[in-house]
Amino acid sequence: MEAVKKPVGRFAPTPSGRMHLGNVFAALIAWASIRCRDGELVLRMEDLDTQRTSAEFAQTLREDLLWLGLDWDRETPAQSQRSAVYDGYFQHLADMGLLYPCYCTRSQLHNVNAPHLSDGTYVYPGTCRDLSPEAQTAFGRAPAWRLRVPDRLWQLDDMAQGHFEQNLAVDCGDFVVRRADGVYVYQLAVTVDDGEAGVTEVVRGMDLLGSAPRQMYLQELLGFAHPTYGHVPMLLSSDGRRLSKRDKDLDLGVLRRTRKPEALIGFLAHAAGIIDQPACLSAKELAGEFSWEKLRKTDIYLDINHI
Ligand code: GLU
Numbered sequence: 001m002e003a004v005k006k007p008v009g010r011f012a013p014t015p016s017g018r019m020h021l022g023n024v025f026a027a028l029i030a031w032a033s034i035r036c037r038d039g040e041l042v043l044r045m046e047d048l049d050t051q052r053t054s055a056e057f058a059q060t061l062r063e064d065l066l067w068l069g070l071d072w073d074r075e076t077p078a079q080s081q082r083s084a085v086y087d088g089y090f091q092h093l094a095d096m097g098l099l100y101p102c103y104c105t106r107s108q109l110h111n112v113n114a115p116h117l118s119d120g121t122y123v124y125p126g127t128c129r130d131l132s133p134e135a136q137t138a139f140g141r142a143p144a145w146r147l148r149v150p151d152r153l154w155q156l157d158d159m160a161q162g163h164f165e166q167n168l169a170v171d172c173g174d175f176v177v178r179r180a181d182g183v184y185v186y187q188l189a190v191t192v193d194d195g196e197a198g199v200t201e202v203v204r205g206m207d208l209l210g211s212a213p214r215q216m217y218l219q220e221l222l223g224f225a226h227p228t229y230g231h232v233p234m235l236l237s238s239d240g241r242r243l244s245k246r247d248k249d250l251d252l253g254v255l256r257r258t259r260k261p262e263a264l265i266g267f268l269a270h271a272a273g274i275i276d277q278p279a280c281l282s283a284k285e286l287a288g289e290f291s292w293e294k295l296r297k298t299d300i301y302l303d304i305n306h307i
Pocket of ligand 1: 013014190
């Protein structure tokens with residue numbers, strides 16, 4: 001009988017600052033969901049944006065995860081070190097005839113007369129899709145590269161959000177995989193990195209749910225299996241504001257000075273519906289309590305004075 005494969009999850013933080021409560025929450029759920037089934041966790045630093053990220057922040061992130069009690073089994077190379085690997089996959093897409101150069105400027109794109117998506121991006125209208133080679137050369141500058149998307153529905157059953165579907169041709173349009181400055185974009189890097197690391201389960205914030213269909217399309221083109229997805233709800237303050245990196249008093253740099261990890265984990269676990277009564281909880285205890293059925297599916301309001 002074939003042995004049942006262990007699930008493989010991941011942390012994929014962007015080392016651009018201290019973890020805030022939203023990052024902590026997504027990391028806790030990613031860890032608990034894997035550890036409660038005795039699976040494996042991979043850590044990867046998503047530092048494609050070299051202006052905003054640093055090795056110091058990456059080191060602090062590792063320490064913050066360990067302080068919370070969240071360990072991992074291996075760390076794979078940071079994205080900034082992997083452009084030669086991404087080159088190979090980019091070439092593969094080019095060989096399939098699916099890429100084309102795009103010369104649209106930022107302001108042209110900003111003024112696109114098309115619906116904008118909730119994350120502020122727009123549906124690309126295909127301006128550069130059929131440019132002749134002469135027209136391409138006439139621009140005289142390096143282009144970004146876009147991937148043609150098919151008119152087809154992508155569907156997933158998200159462990160937190162339930163059924164989700166998107167037609168990339170309608171909801172997104174052809175999307176950039178490499179910028180004009182040669183830097184690969186998140187969508188390509190995350191697909192390659194998760195695929196090569198054998199990740200079977202992607203757990204992250206709800207704000208990335210709309211990216212999943214682009215990644216599923218790339219997985220199919222590049223020969224990777226689709227992972228299962230769990231997009232955890234956003235954390236909001238009691239007045240309905242989304243908590244973010246700007247809430248400096250809620251990042252781990254501050255919280256670690258005054259709180260114990262068990263207090264923080266218990267607070268979040270209770271707010272998320274994983275435990276019924278407020279209590280202190282270690283990461284291990286959280287894994288014992290965790291199930292996707294218990295996790296609240298909608299935005300989670302936090303009374304931040306009670307952490
Ligand atoms: N690097 C992203 C972040 O820190 C997460 C991307 C992902 O999980 O796919 O928000």
